[in-house]
Amino acid sequence: MDVLAWLRDSDPALRWQVERDLLGEPPPVWEATRARVATEGFGARLLEKQDPDGRWAGGAFFPAGFDFASMKTDGQPWTATTWVLNDLREWGVDAAALQGTAELLAENARWEYDDLPYWGGEVDCCINAWTLMNGRWLGADVAGIAEWFVEHRQPDGGWNCEWVEGSKRSSVHSTLNALKGLLAWDTSTGGSSATRSARRGGEEYLLERGLFRRLSTGEPVAPWVSRFAYPFRWHYDVLNAADYFRQACQLDGTPPDPRMAEAIELIRAAWQPDGTWLQGRRQPGRVWFEVDVPEGEPSKWLTLAGTRVLNWWDAR
Numbered sequence: 001m002d003v004l005a006w007l008r009d010s011d012p013a014l015r016w017q018v019e020r021d022l023l024g025e026p027p028p029v030w031e032a033t034r035a036r037v038a039t040e041g042f043g044a045r046l047l048e049k050q051d052p053d054g055r056w057a058g059g060a061f062f063p064a065g066f067d068f069a070s071m072k073t074d075g076q077p078w079t080a081t082t083w084v085l086n087d088l089r090e091w092g093v094d095a096a097a098l099q100g101t102a103e104l105l106a107e108n109a110r111w112e113y114d115d116l117p118y119w120g121g122e123v124d125c126c127i128n129a130w131t132l133m134n135g136r137w138l139g140a141d142v143a144g145i146a147e148w149f150v151e152h153r154q155p156d157g158g159w160n161c162e163w164v165e166g167s168k169r170s171s172v173h174s175t176l177n178a179l180k181g182l183l184a185w186d187t188s189t190g191g192s193s194a195t196r197s198a199r200r201g202g203e204e205y206l207l208e209r210g211l212f213r214r215l216s217t218g219e220p221v222a223p224w225v226s227r228f229a230y231p232f233r234w235h236y237d238v239l240n241a242a243d244y245f246r247q248a249c250q251l252d253g254t255p256p257d258p259r260m261a262e263a264i265e266l267i268r269a270a271w272q273p274d275g276t277w278l279q280g281r282r283q284p285g286r287v288w289f290e291v292d293v294p295e296g297e298p299s300k301w302l303t304l305a306g307t308r309v310l311n312w313w314d315a316r
C-alpha cells in the first residue's frame with residue numbers, strides 16, 4: 001500500500017498535516033488545505049454545532065444537564081465546549097473562523113466546578129492546560145493560567161490533577177497535558193524564565209522515567225503506555241508523549257533525548273508491515289460524530305503521528 005497516498009486521501013484536518021510534515025509540500029500547498037478545515041469536513045461540521053452563546057452542548061466541560069451517574073456505564077461525553085475547541089485547534093482551524101467566541105465564552109461559560117469563569121481556569125491541571133492553549137489560540141487573556149502551572153508543580157517535578165485532594169506525586173497524564181499547555185504558551189509568547197523552567201522540569205520528570213517506566217521499580221507504569229488510540233483526549237501513552245517531545249525539540253532547537261529510545265521502540269513495534277498503526281480501544285463517551293476508524297482497523301491519525309515521530313527520531 002502507498003501509505004502516503006492513503007494518508008493524503010483524507011479530511012482536510014488530517015491532510016494538511018500530511019502535506020506539511022510527511023510530504024514536505026511548500027507552504028502554499030498545505031496552507032491552502034488547512035484553510036479548508038473551517039469550511040468542509042470535520043472542522044466545518046463542529047463549527048456548525050456551536051450554540052448562539054458561544055458554547056457547545058450548553059456546557060464548559062460537560063454537556064448541559066449531563067447525568068454524571070451515566071459515566072460509569074457510558075463514559076465521558078466529548079461534546080461540550082472544551083473538547084470541541086481542542087479538536088478545532090488541533091485540526092488547524094484559523095481563530096478567525098471563531099471570531100467573537102472568546103468574548104461569548106467569557107460572558108456565558110462557567111466551569112461546572114464551583115461555577116468559576118471560563119478563561120480564569122479551574123483546579124484541574126488538564127482542564128487548565130487546554131484552557132491555556134485554547135485561550136492563546138482565540139485571543140483570551142490566560143496569562144494567569146500560565147503562572148498557575150509554575151505554582152502548582154509537584155515536588156517530583158510534574159503535575160497531578162488530584163493535587164486539590166492532597167496528592168504530592170505527579171501523574172504522567174496530568175504532566176503531559178500540562179507540558180502541552182506550557183509549550184503552546186512558550187511557542188506563542190516566548191514564555192518567561194519561570195514557564196520555561198517549569199516546562200523543562202516537567203519534561204525531565206518524564207524523561208528520567210524513559211516515558212513509560214516507574215522510577216521506583218523500573219517496571220512499565222501500566223500496559224496502556226503502549227496502547228494507542230485516537231483521539232488521544234487526556235490519556236497518556238508513549239506515542240502521545242513522543243509527539244510532544246518532537247514539537248518541544250523543534251521549538252527549543254535541541255536533538256531528541258536518548259532516554260526516549262526504549263519508548264520509541266514501543267512505537268516501532270506497533271508499526272504494521274503495511275506501514276500503518278492500528279486503532280486501539282478508544283475511551284467511551286458521546287461524540288458529535290466519528291473522526292477515525294473502529295478498534296483494530298488501520299488509523300490514519302495514528303499513522304500520521306507514528307510516522308512523524310519515527311521520521312523525527314530516525315533523522316537525529
